[in-house]
Amino acid sequence: xxxxxxxHAHDDxxxxxxETFVTKYIFSQDHxxxxxxxxxxxxxxxxxxVLMSMMFRMQIAWPEEPNVLFEALLGKxxxxxxxxxxxxxxxxxxxxxxxxxxxxxxxxxxxxxxxLIPLQIGARDMASGFLNMVSYWLFFLSSVIMVISLFVExxxxxxGWTIYPxxxxxxMAQGGSGMGMTLWLVSMAIFIASSLLGSLNYIxxxxxxxxxxxxxxxxxxxxxxxxxxxxxxxxSFPVLLSAALLLIMDRSFGTSFFLSDIFIQGEVLHYxxxxxxxxxxxxxxxxxxxxxxVILPAMGLVSExxxxxxxxxxxxxxxxxxxxxxxxxxxxxxxxxxxxxxxxNPFLGSVFxxxxxxxxxxxxxxxxxxxxxxxxGNLQLNPAMLFAIGFVSTFITGGLTGIILGDSALDxxxxxxxxxxxxxxxxxxxxxxxxxxxxIYHWFPKMFGKMLNKNLGYIHFWITAVCAYGxxxxxxxIGMAGLPRRYYTNSNFPLFDDLANVNxxxxxxxxxxGVVQIVYLYNFFSSIFFGKKAVQNPWKxxxxxxxxxxEHMHGNWPGEIPHVHRWAYDYSKPGHDExxxxxxIPLKEGEEELQH
Numbered sequence: 001x002x003x004x005x006x007x008h009a010h011d012d013x014x015x016x017x018x019e020t021f022v023t024k025y026i027f028s029q030d031h032x033x034x035x036x037x038x039x040x041x042x043x044x045x046x047x048x049x050v051l052m053s054m055m056f057r058m059q060i061a062w063p064e065e066p067n068v069l070f071e072a073l074l075g076k077x078x079x080x081x082x083x084x085x086x087x088x089x090x091x092x093x094x095x096x097x098x099x100x101x102x103x104x105x106x107x108x109x110x111x112x113x114x115x116l117i118p119l120q121i122g123a124r125d126m127a128s129g130f131l132n133m134v135s136y137w138l139f140f141l142s143s144v145i146m147v148i149s150l151f152v153e154x155x156x157x158x159x160g161w162t163i164y165p166x167x168x169x170x171x172m173a174q175g176g177s178g179m180g181m182t183l184w185l186v187s188m189a190i191f192i193a194s195s196l197l198g199s200l201n202y203i204x205x206x207x208x209x210x211x212x213x214x215x216x217x218x219x220x221x222x223x224x225x226x227x228x229x230x231x232x233x234x235x236s237f238p239v240l241l242s243a244a245l246l247l248i249m250d251r252s253f254g255t256s257f258f259l260s261d262i263f264i265q266g267e268v269l270h271y272x273x274x275x276x277x278x279x280x281x282x283x284x285x286x287x288x289x290x291x292x293x294v295i296l297p298a299m300g301l302v303s304e305x306x307x308x309x310x311x312x313x314x315x316x317x318x319x320x321x322x323x324x325x326x327x328x329x330x331x332x333x334x335x336x337x338x339x340x341x342x343x344x345n346p347f348l349g350s351v352f353x354x355x356x357x358x359x360x361x362x363x364x365x366x367x368x369x370x371x372x373x374x375x376x377g378n379l380q381l382n383p384a385m386l387f388a389i390g391f392v393s394t395f396i397t398g399g400l401t402g403i404i405l406g407d408s409a410l411d412x413x414x415x416x417x418x419x420x421x422x423x424x425x426x427x428x429x430x431x432x433x434x435x436x437x438x439x440i441y442h443w444f445p446k447m448f449g450k451m452l453n454k455n456l457g458y459i460h461f462w463i464t465a466v467c468a469y470g471x472x473x474x475x476x477x478i479g480m481a482g483l484p485r486r487y488y489t490n491s492n493f494p495l496f497d498d499l500a501n502v503n504x505x506x507x508x509x510x511x512x513x514g515v516v517q518i519v520y521l522y523n524f525f526s527s528i529f530f531g532k533k534a535v536q537n538p539w540k541x542x543x544x545x546x547x548x549x550x551e552h553m554h555g556n557w558p559g560e561i562p563h564v565h566r567w568a569y570d571y572s573k574p575g576h577d578e579x580x581x582x583x584x585i586p587l588k589e590g591e592e593e594l595q596h
Contacts, residue, residue, distance in 0.1 A: 019554075027133060027137075029125070029129030029130060029133050030125065030552075031118050031126050031129070031132060032114075032115060032119075033552075034110075034133060034136050035110070035111050035114035035115035036111075036448075037140075038106060038111045038136060039107065039110075041106075041107070041139065041140055042103050042106055042108070042111065044143075045098050045102040045143055046098075046099070047517075047521075048098060049094075049095050049098035049099045049103060050514050050517060052091045052095040053510065055074075056088055056091045057507040057510045057511070058507060058511075059083045059088055059488060059489070060488070060489070060503050061504045061507035061508075062507075063490075064489065064491065065082070066081030067081045067082075067083070070083050074087055077155070083488065085488045086174060086176060087155060087158075089158040089159075089160070089486065090155050090157065090158040090176050090180070092160065093157050093158050093159060093160055093161050093163075094146070094149070094156050094161075096160070096161025097146065097157075097161045097188075098146065099429060102139075102146065105195065105293055106139050106191070106195070108297050108298060108432060108435070108439075109226070109233075109293065110136070110139065111436075111439075112300075112439050112443070113198070113230070114126070114198075115446065115447060116222055116545060117202055117205050117206060117226055118205065119446070119544060119545035120220050120222060120543050120544050120545050120568075121205070121206060121210045121214055121544070122210065122212075122544050122564065123210070123556075124556055124557075124561070125555070125556070126201050126202075126205050127201055127204040127205045127208060127209060128204075131197050131200075131201050132197075132198070135197035135198040135201065138190050138191070138194035139195075141190055142190040142191035145183055145190065146183070146184070146187040148183060149179075149180050149183035149184055149187065152180045154175040154178040155175040155176045155178075155180050156176060156180040156183075157176050157180045157181045157183070158174060158175070158176025158177070158180070158181075163181070163185075163283075164276060164279060164280065165247065165250065165258040165259060165279050166262060166276060168181055169247055169259050169276075170251075170262070170264075170269075171251055172264070181251070182248075182251065185244050185247060185248050185251075188244050189241060189245070192237050192240060192241045195233055195237050196233070196234060196237055196238070198230070198233075199229075199231075199233040199234050200230075200234065202226055202229075203227065203231060203234070206219075206223060206227045211561050211562065211564060212561075212563040212564070213563045213564035213565055214564040214583075217318075217321075218566070218567045218568060218583070220300075220304055220568040220569075221299075221300050221303040221304060221317070221321070221324075222297075222301060222543075223300070224300065224320075224321050224324055225296045225297050225301075225303075225324060226296075226297055228324050228325065229296045229297055232289045232292060232328050236285060236286045236289040236290070236293075236332065237286060239282055239286050240283065240285075240286035240287075242282060243279055243283055243286075246258065246279075250274070255274075256271035256272060257278065257279075258275065258276050258278060259276070260272060260273065260274050260275060260276070277342050280338070280339050281335070281339070284339065285332075285335050288331060288332075288334055288337075289331045289332055291331070291424075291427075291428050292327055292328070294432045295395075295427075295435075296327065296328075297435070298391060298431060298432045298434070298436065298439075299324070299366060301435050301438055302370065302391050302392070302435055303320060303373075304442075304541075305388040305438050305439070306373050306374055307373060308539050309377075309380040309382065309384065309388070310373055310374045310378065310379055310380075310571075311377060311571050312376075312377045312571050313373075313571055313572075313594060314373050314569045315372040316365070316372070317567070320365075320366060320369055322362070322365075323365040324362075326361070326362035327359060327362045330355060331359065334352060334356045334359055334406075336348060336349070336352035337352045337353070337356045337406050340352075340408045340411045340415065341411075341412055341415045341416070346408070349408035352408070353406060353407055356402075357403065357406055357407070360399070360403060363395075367392060367395065367396055367399075370392050371392065378572070378579075380539075382441070382454060382539075383452070383454060383457030383458060383460065384439075386458070386461045386465075387437045391434040394427070394430045394468065395427060395431045398422075398423055398424075398425075398426030398430070399427050401419070401423040401427075402427060404419075405419075405420060405423055414479055414480060416484055417478075417479040417483055417484055417485060418476075418483050418485055419475070419476055419479025419480055420485065421472075421479070421485050422476045422479060425471075425475075426468075426472045430472065437460075437461075440452075441457055442539065443545075444524075446545055446546070448527070448528050448531070448534075449550045450527050450528060450531030450532065450534055451533075452523055452524070453526075453527060453531070456519055456523040457523065459516070460516060460517075460520045460523065463512065463516040463519075464517075467510070467512050467513030468513060470505070470506070470509030471513060474502050474505060474506055475506065478499045481496075482495070482496075490503075535550070536549065540578070540579070541582075542568055542569065542570055542571065542580050542581060542582050542583055543568050543583060544562060544584065546582070563584060564583045564584060565583065565587055566581065566583055566585070566587060567583070567593065567594060568583055569594075570583075573594070
């Protein structure tokens with residue numbers, strides 16, 4: 001089948017008709033262009049998400065103090081420059097939604113799965129270019145609807161990014177439960193359709209379109225990570241879709257899947273028989289695999305970058321694949337650890353504690369293998385490598401606190417405090433962003449044919465790294481002191497007066513860290529137009545994408561697709577003149593393929 005598909009694709013692209021601006025840059029079916037579209041849309045959404053976080057951090061640090069910025073940006077939601085309590089919750093809600101789904105899921109997976117899957121497995125394009133295009137435009141449409149929801153008169157969705165009923169199920173509950181919430185649900189339904197189309201495309205492409213000689217055990221770890229991420233997405237995203245559709249029915253059609261006996265101002269509503277805890281189960285059945293949908297692609301990128309910049313083969317290739325598979329399986333049976341305080345049966349709590357602690361083992365295998373890969377390597381400390389090392393650092397520090405939160409007896413003490421915020425931002429938010437930055441610095445030459453400015457990359461990394469720990473490390477301590485999350489001010493609680501100064505320090509770090517991203521944005525957009533022209537293989541890497549010419553062409557390779565003769569990590573192999581041997585170079589006489 002793959003041979004047939006390859007011949008067909010080759011014939012098709014041999015005499016490709018002339019493309020117009022619209023078919024090349026807007027409704028493109030070329031995976032490389034779609035990757036850029038995902039990246040730039042994800043970047044724009046990321047800027048919106050970060051701006052929101054800077055605004056609510058300022059509110060927490062200096063509550064009830066007039067702020068000119070609030071008055072300018074929030075209008076009626078900040079009378080006299082003082083932020084309204086409802087808009088605070090709405091900002092937290094939309095920030096979480098944008099960062100988790102639109103930046104880290106679509107921006108990371110959509111960009112790099114699209115860019116690298118065909119190039120690294122030796123395919124002309126995705127299995128279906130048309131479906132690929134449709135999946136991007138559905139993502140774009142869902143992004144637009146999410147941004148439009150910010151301008152609804154009654155306010156955007158404000159039930160937290162987890163949108164638990166009854167706040168999200170009763171349109172009359174608060175301002176943000178009205179039209180803003182409806183738009184949130186519509187946006188997410190379209191987003192899920194986009195994700196499913198993309199995931200199915202990635203799976204079929206990896207299984208069917210690998211070039212001659214590219215067995216599954218010769219695939220780079222990036223492809224394994226994207227492939228398994230797509231499988232997890234296909235399994236778990238439909239569950240969130242069902243939750244969203246049932247919630248729409250509760251809101252608009254009088255059903256009560258998630259609503260039980262509810263009183264509003266002494267009046268009994270007609271709902272009965274539903275359960276908000278059912279929604280929690282449905283949401284977290286996606287919500288926990290979602291963490292790995294976000295982090296696995298970053299893990300794949302980091303594995304590739306570390307091997308390339310250590311000039312050493314990746315350590316424990318098969319163990320790395322096994323750990324990806326173990327994480328994929330275990331991620332679907334740990335969702336209950338988000339619900340230890342929901343009245344869950346203690347025996348069930350102990351089952352979820354066991355499976356949660358079990359998932360630490362494959363994660364630790366990966367961490368040890370990365371450390372062993374760079375051990376005694378000939379390290380090239382370019383910005384991509386620094387972000388990859390930063391990823392391992394934040395993944396370990398954030399992951400260690402997960403062991404505390406995964407234990408039902410310990411979790412009850414810190415549940416819904418800033419300890420949880422610190423944990424998941426480090427292990428998922430910052431780590432995934434580091435993986436994304438590492439990937440952008442490493443594959444920018446492949447995407448745009450230009451080089452990023454290395455010195456600006458160093459400034460970006462060091463200030464971001466210091467600020468990320470400056471924000472989330474102190475949060476663990478204010479969380480252990482009992483400070484609850486999602487409160488727009490803590491000034492009503494004398495108990496927390498001593499923590500006010502810590503919140504100011506966190507906010508200052510957050511503002512500096514947010515502002516320094518301008519350096520990255522300037523570097524990114526100016527390098528596209530004015531950057532130094534890239535050579536074909538700037539990092540001297542072994543994988544197939546660096547055998548394709550710098551100038552993009554639909555079909556990736558002129559002439560025949562390269563065949564694969566070895567695994568993806570032949571760095572510093574004895575008996576070779578160079579310290580890297582690309583996958584398409586045949587084995588010498590008597591040379592053994594590395595046992596990995």
